[in-house]
Structure formats: structure tokens, C-alpha cells
Ligand SMILES: Nc1ncnc2c1ncn2[C@@H]1O[C@H](COP(=O)(O)OS(=O)(=O)O)[C@@H](OP(=O)(O)O)[C@H]1O
């Protein structure tokens with residue numbers, strides 16, 4: 001219990017960082033950048049990481065941070081670095097009291113690089129550790145589709161707070177399921193959704209804004225009478241989860257509805273609000289270790305919305321082992337009442353039993 005300050009700071013930090021990523025996303029969408037230019041995602045990633053770590057370091061100076069990015073590339077590339085600095089120094093929430101909570105402007109480009117490198121914690125079983133993915137769903141971002149800004153607080157190995165900004169998801173939690181849930185949901189004015197959860201206190205969503213926090217609504221997973229009525233949410237990239245195995249699991253469960261495909265932790269968010277029911281991430285490569293920043297916030301959000309999240313063996317995701325989920329393989333997230341049946345089907349399809 002508690003963690004209200006952590007939730008508020010995390011929500012505001014993610015909201016502010018999302019503004020930066022949206023600026024770059026829309027420059028790209030309007031064709032102002034070369035089509036094969038990889039720099040938009042790089043700019044968004046580094047800029048958002050700097051802004052979020054600044055807010056954490058200002059409010060919780062003793063906490064550690066596991067961030068996806070580190071600054072060595074920027075220390076080599078002065079042109080890219082100054083483009084990112086131009087973005088970072090100008091981003092403010094349109095509400096001075098909220099902005100002040102996140103700390104004053106960073107003093108210099110050098111300070112920005114140092115802040116980015118505070119994301120170098122090795123993680124582990126003890127203490128307060130934030131897991132940060134400044135742009136999750138890189139491929140979705142580049143494609144003009146779904147991406148997410150994700151931040152989770154892990155305390156002694158347990159996720160206590162999870163916050164996810166999804167600038168391209170529809171604001172209304174009741175929006176019906178749609179296979180076409182790409183970047184066409186986005187606009188520059190400030191649509192999109194901010195999701196959050198605190199352990200033991202449920203999950204909420206609120207519209208993303210460019211100022212202070214908007215009013216929130218509780219969210220929960222859809223009641224699904226039996227597995228055949230469920231809808232899958234799954235990734236877009238065939239290299240990240242095994243779509244053939246997913247289809248075989250769906251068949252075993254009697255599911256006929258087409259899967260909703262979207263990038264990033266927007267999948268966890270969608271099932272947590274009832275826009276889809278089951279998220280499967282079945283391994284493609286045996287040796288791939290999932291990263292904690294790709295799952296910490298989404299894991300808590302779904303569990304607080306009435307779901308269960310495990311790996312393909314039915315084991316809870318273990319965030320106490322460092323920067324990766326070394327003790328887990330794949331992800332299976334479903335309404336709590338269906339989880340055992342889904343795991344059973346996964347294990348049959350993967351020949352685990
Ligand atoms: N081989 C493999 N297997 C599983 N996961 C991998 C793999 N390679 C990369 N990644 C990580 O996938 C993150 C993006 O996941 P998504 O869910 O958006 O992917 S997708 O929707 O399935 O395309 C992506 O996060 P971002 O880099 O932040 O986009 C990677 O951390």
C-alpha cells in the first residue's frame with residue numbers, strides 16, 4: 001500500500017515524455033523526415049529516457065533505474081546529441097505546478113547525457129528499482145502504429161507501480177475491439193491514454209493530456225464465459241513471438257475471432273481494459289531473454305485489472321534477477337479464471353507435457 005507519490009510522479013513523467021515522443025512521431029508521419037531515417041526513434045528514446053530519469057532522480061534520489069538506453073552513441077555523435085537536446089530542453093507540461101514536480105529544466109547537454117546514464121542499474125532482488133522503456137514498440141513507432149512509454153517501480157523484486165503511456169490508443173475504454181488499431185488513432189492535439197496501477201489498488205486509465213493529470217476511470221478485464229469467446233492480442237513482428245504457435249493455441253481453445261495485432265505493451269493495456277482478453281508471447285528463439293522494461297508495468301497493470309501473467313510454464317514473471325527475465329520463457333496473460341486452461345493449451349502446443 002502507499003506509493004501514491006510514486007504513481008503521481010511516474011504518471012506525470014510519462015505524460016511529459018510522451019509529449020516529446022509524439023512530436024517526433026508526427027514529424028515523421030507528416031513526411032518531414034526521410035523514410036528510412038532511423039533517427040526519429042533514437043531521438044524519442046533518448047529524449048524520453050532523459051526526461052523520465054530526471055523526474056525520478058529529482059523526487060527519489062536514492063532509487064536505482066534500469067533504463068533501456070545508455071549514452072555512448074550520443075557521446076560520439078554531437079549532431080544527434082544537439083538535436084535531442086533541442087527537444088528535451090523545450091518540453092514542458094502545459095501546467096506549471098505539475099511541471100515543477102518533475103524538477104527544473106536540465107542545465108546542459110552534458111547533464112542530459114549523465115542523466116541518461118543513470119539508467120545503468122544492474123537490477124536485482126533488493127531495493128527500489130525503476131524499469132524504464134522510453135519507447136517500447138520501436139517497430140510500431142517507425143511504422144506509424146502503436147508504441148508505449150513504460151515505467152515500473154520494482155521493490156525487493158516485486159512490481160509495486162506500473163505506468164504506461166499509449167499515445168495512439170483510443171481514449172474510450174469501451175471502444176470496441178478492432179483489428180485496425182494502428183497509428184490512425186493518433187492526432188497531434190493530445191489523444192491517447194495513460195494507464196497506471198499500484199499493487200493492491202487496482203488499475204486505472206485517464207486521457208493523456210499536455211498539462212496536468214486528467215480524471216481517471218477504473219479499468220478491468222472483460223468477463224469471458226469460456227475460452228472460445230476470447231480474443232487474442234498479439235504482437236505484429238513475427239520475430240518477437242511465434243504466430244504459428246499462437247494460432248495453434250487459439251484453435252485448441254476454440255477461438256475463432258481474429259487476433260488484434262499491436263506492438264508494445266499496448267497489448268497488456270488493451271487486455272487490461274477489455275479490448276482483447278489474452279496476450280500470448282510464445283518464444284521464437286530459445287535463447288532470447290525478455291527484458292524487465294518490456295514487461296514490468298504491463299504485468300502489474302493486467303494483474304490489478306483481474307488477470308494473471310505468467311510464462312509458458314505457468315510461473316509468475318520474476319523481476320528480481322537483474323535486467324532480464326532470466327528465469328522465464330515467453331508470456332501468457334489472461335483473465336484469472338481462464339489462465340490454467342490457456343497454459344494447458346500452450347503446453348500441449350509447445351510439447352512441454
Ligand atoms: N527475439 C525476440 N523475442 C522477443 N522479444 C524481442 C526479440 N527481439 C527484440 N524483442 C523485444 O521486443 C520488444 C517489442 O515487443 P513488441 O511486443 O512490440 O513486439 S511485437 O509487437 O511482437 O512486434 C522490443 O522492445 P523495443 O526495442 O522497446 O521495441 C524488444 O525488447
Ligand SMILES: [Mg+2]
Nearest residue numbers: 133136137294
Ligand atoms: Mg521495449
